[in-house]
Amino acid sequence: MNIVKGVADLIRRSSSGHTGESPGSQGERLSPPTPRIRFSEVDDEAVLSSLWERYENTADKEEKKRLFHVFLKQFLIVFKNWEPVNYGQLPEAAPTAIQPGENSTSGNDIVGCFAGHPSEIILTLTEEIMQLTTLVSEINTSAGRTTTDLPAATISFIITSEGLPVLYALKIIARSLHNCRVFGYYDGIQKLTALMKGAVIQLKTMTGSLSVDENLSNFLTEKIGFLQRLLVYVVSIMCSLIDLDSNIYEKAQMYNITEGSYEIGASSSIDSSNSLKGSLSETRLHWHQKAIVSVMEAGGLNWLVELMRVMRRLSMKEQWTDMPLQCLTLRTLFVALSNNSRGQNHFKSIGGLEVLLDGLALPPINILLLKSDSNADGPRYFVKLFRVFTCVLIFY
Secondary structure (H helix, E strand, C coil), X not given: CHHHHHXXXXXXXHCCCCCCCCCCCHHHCXXXXXXXXECCCCHHHHHHHHHHHHHHCCCCHHHHHHHXXXXXXXXXXXXXXXXXXXXXXXXXXXXXXXXXXXXXXXXXXXXXXXXXXXXXXXXXXXXXXXXXXXXXXXXXXXXXXXXXXXXHHHHHHHHHHHHHHHHHHHHHHCCCHHHHHHXXXXXXXXXXXXXXXXXXXXXXXHHHHCCCCHHHHHHHHHHHHHHHHHHHHHXXXXXXXXXXXXXXXXXXXXXXXXXXXXXXXXXXXXXXXXXXXXXXXXHHHHXXXXXXXXXXXXXXXXXXXXXXXXXXXXXXXXXXXXXXXXXXXXXXXXXXXCCCHHHHHHHHHCCHHHXXXXXXXXXXXXXXXXXCCCCCHHHHHHHHHHHHHHHHHCCX
């Protein structure tokens, strides 16, 4: 981990000409990124504002939990197809093209979620990641039980009904540059990486147990699939934090909160060829560099590589692997390693190249058996694999 921090420090020094907050930087934790955003007082946002106020003013623990999930469900309905103005880049002055009564400024506050969301919402969602990490780590695969009195099936149900909506909301949050900065300020990247670590460790343990106890095969197969679906969210959020354009290009398997089923998320309607100019592009580049530093410091690259290793072991045991997860993992590695020679050196030092070569030698069993959910999954997998492989080898 010291090596990772050293590499990250070098990247930070190389981008020191930029200005702005650094995620988790102790010298800049006096206040969250500004300006402060508040819900509008009209339409759907007024309803959300009222629900959030009820949540904040409730003292009873169980009632507070219930009200949070009432708010969260409404939040997902309102912002499911939300797209921030200018990628959520907020200038020092409020934008002039604001609809009267919807979005406005009040002192240092911005009223209306046209470019981001209230920081207290992002903070609460970030804290929920820690609760989700605890639940994931509690499952004991040896007997289908947990370290608590709750059975593993109940833990899975809680994660599905309460944890996945939180991750879905964070996926929405990560569409905005302002939101990403707030998320980074509250050490969200570190917490997200800890969740990924916990899920990968559980997935690795279950994969190793598949051939040991045949009596647990059905239970393990179910939990392996569940953890892969959870990791789709985690890796997708991490990819969005590093590269806002990933919200445009990627279609990932997401959970439909209202219908209780998994669905393929629709592509954004933003024109990906219409790149931003001037200071906005510079600001996005600055955040991109900061996000990579935070991911490296948290050990994110290590756990992305370990996830690829575990997925390969599943293929060797002829087990189903989630193709959207593999494609998202490869894309996240690509955006984190592109034009990042120091990151690429670290990637090679932890065996990343060997993992990529293994992926070429032994494709996922889904592709070999033609059981993929989409005919495009196979080609997408190999294209992304070659892109990561090429971007690393070019500096070899």
